[in-house]
Amino acid sequence: MSAVLEKATFSKEAYKEAAGRLFHNEREQGYKPVGLHLYRLPTGPILYARVRMHKPAAEGVYEKLIRPFFHDGIEWKRGEPKQDNGKLLYGLADVQNLPQALVIVGEGEQKADELTKIGAGRLAGVTSGSASSASHADWSPLAGRHVLLWPDFDEPGSKYVDAIAAKLQVLGCALQRVDVAALDLPHKGDVMDWAERFRAAHDRTPTADDVLALPMTKAVPLDPPIGDPAEIDVWPAPQLLSAMTAPLDYPIESLPPRLRAAVEEVHRFVQAPLALVASTAVAALSLAIQAHVDVKRAERLTGPVGLFMLTIADSGERKSTCDTFFTRAIRDYEAEQAVDGKFVIDNYQADLAAWEANYNGVKEKIKSTAKAGKQSTTDLREELRDLEHDKPVQPKVPRLVYADVTPEALAFSLYKQWPSGGVVSAEAGIVFGSHGMGADSVMRNLATLNQLWDGNSLTIDRRTSDSYTVRGARLTVALQVQAATLRSFFDRSGALARGTGFLARFLIAWPQSTQGYRLFKDAPDDWPHLDAFNQRIADILRLPIPTDEGGNLVPVMLPLSPEAKDAWTKFHDEVEVSLRTGGELCDVRDVASKSADNAARLAALFHMFSGDTGPIAVDALENASSIAAWHLSESKRFFSELAVPEDVVHAGRLDAWLIEHCSATGAPSVSRRDAQRLGPVRKREPLAEALQVLEDLGRLRVEQMGKQITVNPALLEGVAL
Template identity: 60%
Template sequence: MMTNPIEQFREAIHASGLTPPEDIEADGKLRRFASNGRRNDDAGWYLIHDDGIPAGSFGDWRTGLAQSWRADVGRALTPAEEAEHRAKVDAMRREREADETRRRAEAAATAEAIVTAATPATDDHGYLVRKRIRANGALLHQGKLVIPMRADGRVHSLQFIGADGEKRFLTGGRVAGCYFSIGNVKGAAVLCVAEGFATGASLHEATGYPVAVAFNAGNLPATAQAMRAKFPDLPLILCADDDYRTEGNPGMTKAAEAARAVGGLVAVPDFGADRPEGATDFNDLAQRCGAESVRAAIGRAMAEYRPDGESHTAGDFASPAWPEPQPLSAKIEPEPYPIDALPETIRAAVDEVAGFVKAPLAMVASSALGVLSLACQAHVDVKRAEKLTGPASLFLLTIGDSGERKSTCDGFFMGAVQDYQAQQAALWKPEVERYEAELDSWSAERNGILEAIKAAGKSGKSTDDLRASLAQLQHAKPESPRVPRLLLGDETPENLAWRLAREWPSAGVVSSEAGLILGAHGMGKDSVMRNLGLLNVLWEGGELSIGRRTSESFTVKGARLTVALQIQEPTLRSFFDKSGVLARGSGFLARFLVAWPESTQGYRPFSEAPANWPHLAKFHRRIAEILNQPAPIGDDGALTPQMLVLTPAAKSAWVEYHDAIEKELRAGGELYDVRDVASKSADNAVRLAALFHVFEHGIGAIGLESFEGASRVAAWHLNESRRFFGELALPAELADAARLDSWLIEHCQRERTHLVGKSFAMQYGPLRKRDTLDAAIRELAELDRLQVRKDGKRATLAINPSLLGFVEGQRCNSANPAKTRRVGYEN
């Protein structure tokens, strides 16, 4: 038995798995050492007293290890010695905790400073290239990747990764319970938890699912518990590293422990019999076997999860009793919003806002595009071909329920426009005040002449001189200064035209309540045709004279208008009923880029606002730069925007896009039923291309890259128009059935099941009223698209399997598929 207490203490440190320091000082002070034996590392700590019964404690800040120690003196301690020892232990604990708190606070402050100074990483960083992954939100600082480690809405520490793969944590920073998020949890079917950043990136890129990166196996349980607290109803999959060469396989052990703690699932990569040396995680699996193998692993784990808690057998799923499902009329499948088609700065800002607001992605993107159109429309027009020119303005219409946060999205992106408008109002305030004073003086003089004319008439005197003075005065009426006012509210179309003609020739109508506009008095049966025609002219950038009986007539010329609206589906249906065929027959709605995204309500857990918005700030800076360029306004008050042309390559792509659509407009073509909308798609595509180009490059010829991204966005909106206008032509009850059918199929494919509880469908599906839901279910049952199965009072919707198209997952190297294990759930 060792009698030297210092040697006993050293042996205890070694037995815990740490590298003990060469020199140990028993002076009762907290000291640090290199727990991994590397120079400049001070993650280890110890504290030892040698007075009385020697006692101490030691640990590692990096792993969270902390142990108390007492020397073996070869006998039992007396009660007094026990009390003295407990007091020492308590004192050491308090000192260690105080030091830990201080170190963590210092590290958090350092981490925040580095995050602020860092820039977004690009995909060409050496480590990312070697791991074949994208940056996924990682930052770059002094040549190293920086991965923020967050918890409770704050950055507590950082992980640094060099191009050669060397990793280190910020000294003194907290690790336990900290994580890095990849992807967006809104609407996700599952949340994955993984050890390393590269593993998490491979999982997200293969599946699209959000991932919480725990940074090491020991932190998996704490990270999983943090995710369970934030998302209590979301299935969690612990994506284990298979550390088959390490004693105890810590990757598997800790993943299983974490899954048991939160009722989660475990997925483990299986490389088959010919496993490459060193292949342990899902990044290795993705590189060697492809993304399909990763998707198969997660898919098999999800196959074991049932949101309604029932046990479903393969025989039940594959029952031969199912008839062939009948088609739903006019049903068009939705497509994912092409976020990657947006210019990089806009895409990053949209992702950043969507991650916090959790509104539908298409709605967030439409808010950004509305601001882009509003900022650029005064400066550029676009030429498609000879004799085919027009504005770059956009009309955007998002169809969604109240509460989808359209106003919130607009608020995030409108910041630069609102600032510009306020700055211009302050700048022009002296001129406005001078004009108002001159107008008051002019009005007083005019009223005096009118009173004199009235008095002369009563007394029989001549009024010729007075009338001549009045005519001369009328020509000297002060003119109001033109103050930029870009954001207009719920204006009637005629008042909107007056403001464009008299106040400022470039403006936008942005509203989350389009019903106030489309349902206004100006859209009544007697005036709807005139006002729809007026808005059509403004979209085209044309000229229109408006005569008034009771006030001054005026002409709108060279004006540009952006419209970005949200409307509820019943309100739009009512507008159609009220306007008859005019809304589509006049081409009004055909000019809109329509979005009809699935609601995210019910899938928006609370999250704290980020401390910084670097991508949104960059978007605002560019919008401000464009707005601060002088608007090209002629003496007549009309805009004279610069005409942008397409490069030869972009022109060829535009012609190809135009002709592909044109071919489908003929009878029997895919776009025949929406030919009014489709005929404007090529025009909208080139408008978007002009906006993308100006935002990214300024004035100049529009390149192929801008047009290709724009055409993808325009094509997506065209598909949305097909979806909506196709279903709008259906009776309301069949349209409801189509909406429910789409939601059920998407939900079942995502969750890898064919059974959905009726109560679950009512709570989370698109139809929240019982009568409406029951009617839609009856429609779908009659079309053999679902069956209603009852067990007592419980009703379950069984979806026809042929609608779901499940495919067996791909295997790695044609060997065994990735293994999945279920922990904590009982079928």
């Protein structure tokens, strides 16, 4: 056990509060907490806990869910802490405090608590957990004690106490066993059933004497001895894969109703990860709205509303399809403007050709006159100056969407063609893997993108052509990149990507893949919510963009209402406090420092998309803060795992998939072929490396000549197999 865990002690109330936060999603699914079981060290401090939840399935029937969680010294996490010497027994503190008590071992924490309560100091209920947990628990603290084994009245219950008897026998324990067959219990009947029947029959609570009066058999010596390795399947305690953190559900309820309806409609058909679908839609809002409004967070704290969004996912997750749905109005607008602008561009080119002819003619006259030396060139030079002032200005025709573009080319287009645009790519390797992000130019190009996110003026100095300054431009970035490509980018750029604040500006999503679960669906005949979404985007795009005399954007400033300002301040301060050393966000300070800014940007986008007027309302700000906080949790998850070796990252994703798959199928095993075909690690070598990592941690076994993968039963507790 680590020193960090030994020092990180929390009260029962703290565990209750943590359970409420960690298992919020389960409560949303209809599960209600009915018990909290605290695993205490012999000296009393809590090492970890297991929350018991029930969900009504039918009258008198419920689904059971039991999940462990702990505090690692920094934050609360699902799972059990690493325990080097085997799993801690539940009820061990009672055993320590009651040295003369009879130890009764049963299956499950609820029964151990009941027996300790009944015993009133004479009995100490103990358990290792479920029927599959006996082999990986540390039973040594019971050495030499008098132990009564109370199995559930079924085959798994019998095998459970058989396995325990084998371990306690070598520890010198005096063993007896309740003869459950003589208790007239129903099949699967247990301690709780016996106690309930006793109360009904005797109109009182049973006591320790009633327990001791039960029919018993002597558990040892046994002939032949229990514990033949060939008959008892002994698993090690699974070690915690601590580098991996489970993702939170995307808070879709925080999106504006019209946006949420469109996202859900597309998600139902495309079946891409929900966070990917939602991020694509939000990026479309950013691209359409950013030219029209800025947001004022506080006095002297103003800025653009354009977002940088990054979805980390494999190819084939259907981001391109989602882009097509949500940017339809934007691309239609571009096409319309290109057609309408063709006549204007043709006229401009004709005017420019005529101007160049006049300009060059005057230059030739100056040259010949100066050469002859017979008259002054003053009038000709004045004519040339006048022509310079009359040079035709290239009309700006909207171009909003870019894919394969370098930051320098993007800046020039924002300066020359249209002051608002977006880099939208389903294969962001084009961006992160391009020569524009090479080692020689990465610092300059990251700074360019940072300046555009900030909305600052940007001066581009050139050696072979005119320098220029981009003023008032607005930029959205919406990319999908594979984790391997992003790792390679970090390898090339070193610490610059984070040190310059480049990735800190992104709202990151790292959703779990839906590939392998997207069964065919016919496209719906109508898309009412998506059509409404695109109609609203089209209406916004047709609004004239606000510009100054020089053609630079001057978006309308949207302030926060007083209530929204209070909510924004609260969100900002909560994040700020978490940046302290040892705080929940101290390892992602760069990203967290931009989170409140992104929340204000999202609020402004939600405000305008919804057609609201006046200052930004508190509801928009609170919903935006919920979205920003979710992206912040994704950033923390990604950056904490970025430093982890790739084989361990693959192992974490495979581990989560295996547990989910076995839970869904009700089988403890899956073929290696199906794991490769359906799971998150599709290539042979990375799969082999991930399996080796998980096998070394005792989380699975690769059996049948490498063809079958069996998950450690301890990881499937609470799942009916």
